[in-house]
Amino acid sequence: MLRLLLAVPLAVVVFLIGIATFVVVVIGWFAAIFMGRVPGFVRDLVTVYLRADLRLQAYAMLLTDRFPPFATEDVPDYPVHVAVPFATPMNRAAVFFRIVLAFPATLLSGVLGSGSAVLSFFMWIVTLITGWLPAPVHDAYQGILRFQTRLSAYTLLLVPTYPAKLFGDGETGVPPVMSAVAAAPPDAVGGTVVVPRAPAWSLFLGKGAKRVLILVIVLGAPAYFGSLVLRVTAQNHSRLLQQNNELVASINQYVVSADECRTAPTPVSCQEDADRVLSQQLQDFVNNVQGTSAFGISQTVIVQVIADADNAETVTAELADAGPTLTDYQNVYLRTGAANVLDQLVSGQTQLKDALNATRFG
Secondary structure: OOHHHHOHHHHHHHHHHHHHHHHHHHHHHHHHHHHOOOOHHHHHHHHHHHHHHHHHHHHHOOOOOOOOOOOOOOOOOOOOOOOOOOOOOOOHHHHHOHHHHHHHHHHHHHHHHHHHHHHHHHHHHHHHHHOOOOHHHHHHHHHHHHHHHHHHHHHOOOOOOOOOOOOOOOOOOOOOOOOOEEEOOOOOOOOEEEOOOOOOOOOOOOHHHHHHHHHHHHHHHHHHHHHHHHHHHHHHHHHHHHHHHHHHHHHHHHHHHHHHHOOOOOHHHHHHHHHHHHHHHHHHHHHHHOOOOOOOOOHHHHHHHHHHHHHHHHHHHHHOOOOOOHHHHHHHHHHOOHHHHHHHHHHHHHHHHHHHHHOOOO
16 A cells, blocks of 8 residues: 555665766776776676666565565575676677667666556556455566666666566466576686586566557557657757747847946947847847747747847948947837837737746646
């Protein structure tokens, strides 16, 4: 009932470790580019982060009822583990383009995360009533978390292996017998050594679990890409709102400056300075808004206010060099139709304001 609330303390710890891990991985990225390997302290911190994050995710997704330990090392009797292979040389090109290479898997991970979030709400209700998370869902969640952990390990330079095998390692059945002979770590002598073998890490998913995975992808694709569209739309709306507010402030300041210039010792020079400032501000507005679109706001409105600002920028730039006499300034003012151009700018801004108010985002 209170699973997500109980997970908050660990979530805070994982968040803080994640910040430190990001900083260290940046250092490790440069080291891997120049040396072809990732320093040990980077691997150690990434391992701690992945272990803590996996414990958190498994607990939040109801894969285990035991509260995750805060230990940085592996806890043998806890049912969630991260197996980290020995360090191997890194391909410098693959490290350099790591984010680009990881992009397809990152998209799939986002779809899986969105789909599992949708499904988890219903599974939470089922588990709340029955006391059990259905076995196919439990197994499918294992596959999702394993894939996402492998992706994190790849992205954070812990391993050179691209994440794979979302649908498990083969057909349902008994895992193959594992040999007790493993490759020696890079600094060992003698080729191979006999080491205690960890539990089999292979994952074998039945048809039910695979169907759940397909359902997660079907649910997650529209949810994930829809959220991306909504996020971009909200950002564009916020950007337009900010630019609109800055435009209003620029126009208001221009009006105040024009009034002050009437009583200035050199009114023409004062007015030219005000024109010059507004011209630069209008140019910035045009550059920042150009190409922007937002859901619910007619593109015609945006194009019109950009055109109005562009015309006003041209006129004020010409007025900024109209002097030196008042007559010279007035001639340029009349010739350019500055009054009508500025009125049109105010009208275009008002239309943009009304469109923004009609499509508010929380």
